[in-house]
Amino acid sequence: MILCARKDKEIIDGFIERSVFNETVDRKVKKIIHAVAKEGDKALIRYTQEFDGVSLREEELRLSQKEIATASKRIDHKLRQVIRDVEKSIKEFQRMDMRKSWSVRKSGLLLGKLYQPLERVGIYVPGGEKPLISSLLMTVVPAIAAGVNSIAIASPPKEEGLPHPYIIGAAHLLGIKEVYRIGGAQAIAAFAFGTQRVKKVDKIFGPGNKFVISAKRQVFGKVGIDLLPGPSEVVILTDATANARFIAADLKAQAEHNEGMAILITHSPALAQEVEKEAKGFHIIVTRTLKESIFMVNEIAPEHLEIMVEKPRKILKEIKNSGAIFLGDYSPVALGDYSAGPSHILPTGGTAKFSAGLSVDDFRKSINVISCSQKRLHQIGEMTLMLAEVECLHHHAASVTIRKR
Template sequence: MKITKIQENLLSLQRSIDSGTAEQREAVRNIIEAVRKDGDTALKKLTEKFDGAVLDSLLVSPEEIEEAYSLLQPDLLETIREAAQNIRDFHSRQKRESWYYERPDGTMLGQKVTPLDSVGVYVPGGTAAYPSSVLMNVIPAQTAGVERIVIVSPPDSNGKLPAGVLAAAAELGITEIYKVGGAQAVAALAYGTASIKKTDKIMGPGNIYVALAKREVFGTVDIDMIAGPSEIVVLADETAFPNEAAADLLSQAEHDANSSSILVTPSLELAEKVRDEVLRQLETLPRKEIAQKSIENHGHIYVAETFEKCIEVVNVLAPEHLEILADNPEGWLDAIKHAGAIFLGRYSSEPVGDYFAGPNHVLPTNGTARFSSPLTVDDFMKKSSVISYSRQALENNGAKIAAFARLEGLEAHARAIEERLKEGGK
């Protein structure tokens, strides 16, 4: 990891958003069109092509779920249940209710809050299994009251999904689980096939093809976000333990070769020790090859003159995950303007939030924490404005409304009000 002393041009630190190559975008459009045209047939052909699995049925069977339970250690199953309870407890506090109020003239106004009818959850496959993605996407949807929740995930070459993913889904009562991934799964959720009915919103992270497919179908359905590679910023002063900071940086580097791991500190001594620790710990990581590429390509150590200057750097980076490993970390919380999740102190390592604490681990990436938020129950609900105007209110305000309409050149709008105000009107 290169150690860089911070210069004045902080904006140069921002990470660019990967919008894919022209070839990738064209491939995604072709996949989507194939699924729209040929439905399940296209899904099976594409699953064989990309995942090496020949499937008779896309739907996970009850027998496969039973098998998953038999493969999972009882203590791991209990951990999944406890994590689910923590996540449910946190998200239950986010739920909004409809509200209404009346004015003295008899007008009733309000907001009706309604859960979405259906949601599709994409659970990544490939180099790792992600039962935590099941919990983090499904539980807030259930808390919101979504009736139909569908899971899609790419199978291995034997046509199987990871036992942890299936068990986590079953623990939450989800039985509509399909063995299909990639852009083809996104297309199925957006447009529907004979086996997979379309959904209203698509959630969950994936590779660049999944991200591009979500962008392509947005508007036909809603999506949560265009998720980029995982990222962490560790903001540390001289009190931080180098081995712990290094371990936290590597916790994101092992996700993906494009993941970003950054240390920001005013201490050159700490910077050098963390750099050395990262290289030492890399040697024994099972996912060393992935983590090493991530550290080489996207790992950085920035040294600033003061801790206050370090915070400026953090707010420019607007990271997905931010750890504050410093004396009195709570005292710096108000100074942080942009971060998806903030972890305070040495015992709040990022994996605590990934798996167990309760807040959602679906977070804005690529600096989008400047204007967006973690996944919440609100993302699975929609709101309708409610207006019930009284006769008295229309008489009091009708002329003003008609005048406003004519100001915009919309005569029919004005007449729609005035028809109700004519003498003898009922």
């Protein structure tokens, strides 16, 4: 469907104002969270039966080490090697991306930042018929690179009572020993509040459906969360030089995601028509200039942005809002989804305007460090005293004065 940037403003505004909020879903999820917080494992067993059709005993919520090891045998040598290679790519990127602790000392005052890994995290891996090994890798490997001591995974069970064996097996290859067969909002609640058999975590990571996203948003504050990654998105920005067949292939690839968004933005009417012949049913926005196309990209703030123009690097700095940018004809989103290195857990729903994709530092926290000498306290203490007195915090002022005597 070819849209005109100026004439079809109402439709295009729908892309810009999209949201993952759903009040009906929020109400249902609130009840689930409350039940898990109050009843613990009993609620997990009840919801697993209701939503997944799997009957469990309390002692079966966590997979045994034998079950984990057995599932790993389902992964053949070739796939095992691919997992190892992707793990290496992700780890190399995350190590380069990691911030380092620092300090500076000047005239008796030491200031710095100390970066420490989180103690314990919970990672949610969606279920379904498609084993999302990549989502597990893109969350677990950064956690390992950050130095997180305790990593727990939750993934919904299939009919035979286990998460997909590839998910379990990949977790085993990464050295994860704590895996739970629970899914949906109830898994998020278990991580947030803890139950008799699920130990509470400090922060929750991972993508999921609208119920998982709602649950993550509602437990934030009780625990930390990474971001709210909803349905997947791609916007492709092109000029007349782009390859229509490549564009069509990438739009079709995006269509494999449920409820996803795939849009082509171009100022070339001829290319728009050519792409529409190759890939019917997708939204194609035709603008008047490349500048207008860039403006529209920044307004939509997509999860993924492919730039297929004659000189893509030339306009890179003009892109303000996107989870990840793929430059040039030979950089499809699939590369970032699986093997390039950066995590594919990215902001969706327009949240790229104020948030970024998952990184190793999301599994760490920074702590300010301050050390002042007695001499330096005498020099800068007056500023502290004045502000404390203005705010009528007299004991704050006294804590400085007593050290100046």
